[in-house]
Amino acid sequence: MKYSAHSFLGLFISLVIVGIGVEPGQPAQAEETKIKVGLMLPYTGTYAKLGNAITNGFKLAVAEQGGKLGGRPIEFFTVDDESNPAKAPENASKLIKRDAVDVLVGTVHSGVALAMTKVARDNKALLIIPNAGADEITGPLCAPTIFRTSFSAWQSAYAMGKVMLERGHKKVVTLSWKYSFGEQSVAGFKEAFEQGGGKVVKEMYLPFPQVEFQSYLTEIAALKPDAVFVFFAGAGAVKFVKDYAAAGLKDSIPLYGPGFLTDGTLEAQGDAAQGLITTLHYADGLNTPKDNAFREAYQKEYHELPDVYAVQGYDAAQLLSAGLTAVNGDISQRDELIKAMASTTLDSPRGTVTFSKAHNPVQDIYLREVDGSQNKVIGVAVKALADPARGCRM
Numbered sequence: 001m002k003y004s005a006h007s008f009l010g011l012f013i014s015l016v017i018v019g020i021g022v023e024p025g026q027p028a029q030a031e032e033t034k035i036k037v038g039l040m041l042p043y044t045g046t047y048a049k050l051g052n053a054i055t056n057g058f059k060l061a062v063a064e065q066g067g068k069l070g071g072r073p074i075e076f077f078t079v080d081d082e083s084n085p086a087k088a089p090e091n092a093s094k095l096i097k098r099d100a101v102d103v104l105v106g107t108v109h110s111g112v113a114l115a116m117t118k119v120a121r122d123n124k125a126l127l128i129i130p131n132a133g134a135d136e137i138t139g140p141l142c143a144p145t146i147f148r149t150s151f152s153a154w155q156s157a158y159a160m161g162k163v164m165l166e167r168g169h170k171k172v173v174t175l176s177w178k179y180s181f182g183e184q185s186v187a188g189f190k191e192a193f194e195q196g197g198g199k200v201v202k203e204m205y206l207p208f209p210q211v212e213f214q215s216y217l218t219e220i221a222a223l224k225p226d227a228v229f230v231f232f233a234g235a236g237a238v239k240f241v242k243d244y245a246a247a248g249l250k251d252s253i254p255l256y257g258p259g260f261l262t263d264g265t266l267e268a269q270g271d272a273a274q275g276l277i278t279t280l281h282y283a284d285g286l287n288t289p290k291d292n293a294f295r296e297a298y299q300k301e302y303h304e305l306p307d308v309y310a311v312q313g314y315d316a317a318q319l320l321s322a323g324l325t326a327v328n329g330d331i332s333q334r335d336e337l338i339k340a341m342a343s344t345t346l347d348s349p350r351g352t353v354t355f356s357k358a359h360n361p362v363q364d365i366y367l368r369e370v371d372g373s374q375n376k377v378i379g380v381a382v383k384a385l386a387d388p389a390r391g392c393r394m
Contacts, residue, residue: 057313070324088115161192
């Protein structure tokens with residue numbers, strides 16, 4: 001029997017295919033489709049450090065799984081959102097429509113996140129929010145494709161209301177910037193505090209991002225409340241804590257707030273912050289196997305200790321991984337992917353995290369005390385606290 005050169009070539013190719021265990025018509029592993037992840041975060045400006053920490057945490061989780069999530073390689077598309085809400089709709093639309101990302105991850109600034117949420121809802125795009133705490137995101141704007149791996153403004157503030165009651169405070173003054181997150185934080189605190197029999201004798205607000213506190217401090221001294229609850233963060237938190245101590249109030253009227261008051265600000269606050277009590281979903285000194293391993297890996301990779309923002313980025317990747325693993329990497333199985341994400345239990349550095357029906361984290365809120373350069377855990381303020389998700393119709 002005679003064989004043509006063409007026949008020998010066909011026989012050789014068939015033997016090779018059989019030899020490597022790939023059926024004709026199946027794609028080779030090297031050609032598997034990548035999962036496109038759009039990171040829309042602040043990489044310049046006031047919140048750049050936070051955006052980088054979230055990105056580092058996310059990428060660390062991917063690296064721990066060999067550069068893949070759910071067995072699929074990851075391709076990143078990155079946009080600096082500049083913490084500018086006006087640019088958010090265009091930036092989010094480009095990632096979803098032009099780059100065709102499979103999942104959008106962002107952001108820090110609640111104003112930007114609200115705009116991203118609206119774009120994601122309109123396009124039925126998968127969105128994971130690794131920081132912004134605006135209550136509306138898991139309230140009236142909730143949607144099956146929208147998840148949050150951080151917190152709501154209500155959670156840490158509500159927990160502090162319970163803590164201050166337990167510490168015997170009955171009459172309290174609140175002070176915050178007058179913008180959405182500050183007002184929502186005060187509302188969450190006030191809800192718990194007044195339900196338990198406490199009274200907010202005065203709510204004070206100043207325009208964001210004003211940091212001239214002297215007139216407010218003078219009024220606080222005159223009112224002589226049992227304690228003061230505040231929401232400030234970043235540079236504003238640094239100045240307020242230092243001004244509060246300089247006014248002689250620290251030792252006479254205890255100061256409390258959500259953990260943003262002292263997270264990422266302790267070095268600049270110095271002695272003025274020592275002993276301050278805050279509530280947050282992460283703390284130094286948790287000393288669990290998961291947190292210890294995370295902190296060691298993060299420090300080895302990025303040469304600095306992780307903060308709450310890095311944890312939230314890490315958990316955003318863990319959440320996506322849970323969904324992809326459930327569908328064997330086939331992100332086109334959207335319903336099954338979302339169901340798996342919603343029902344997963346994350347083994348987070350912060351502790352066990354599940355998700356509410358509105359896709360907000362159900363998590364422990366820790367009681368922390370500033371000790372040196374750390375926000376050390378001294379207890380659990382509220383276990384497994386779920387945001388009420390008011391207005392969610394999902």
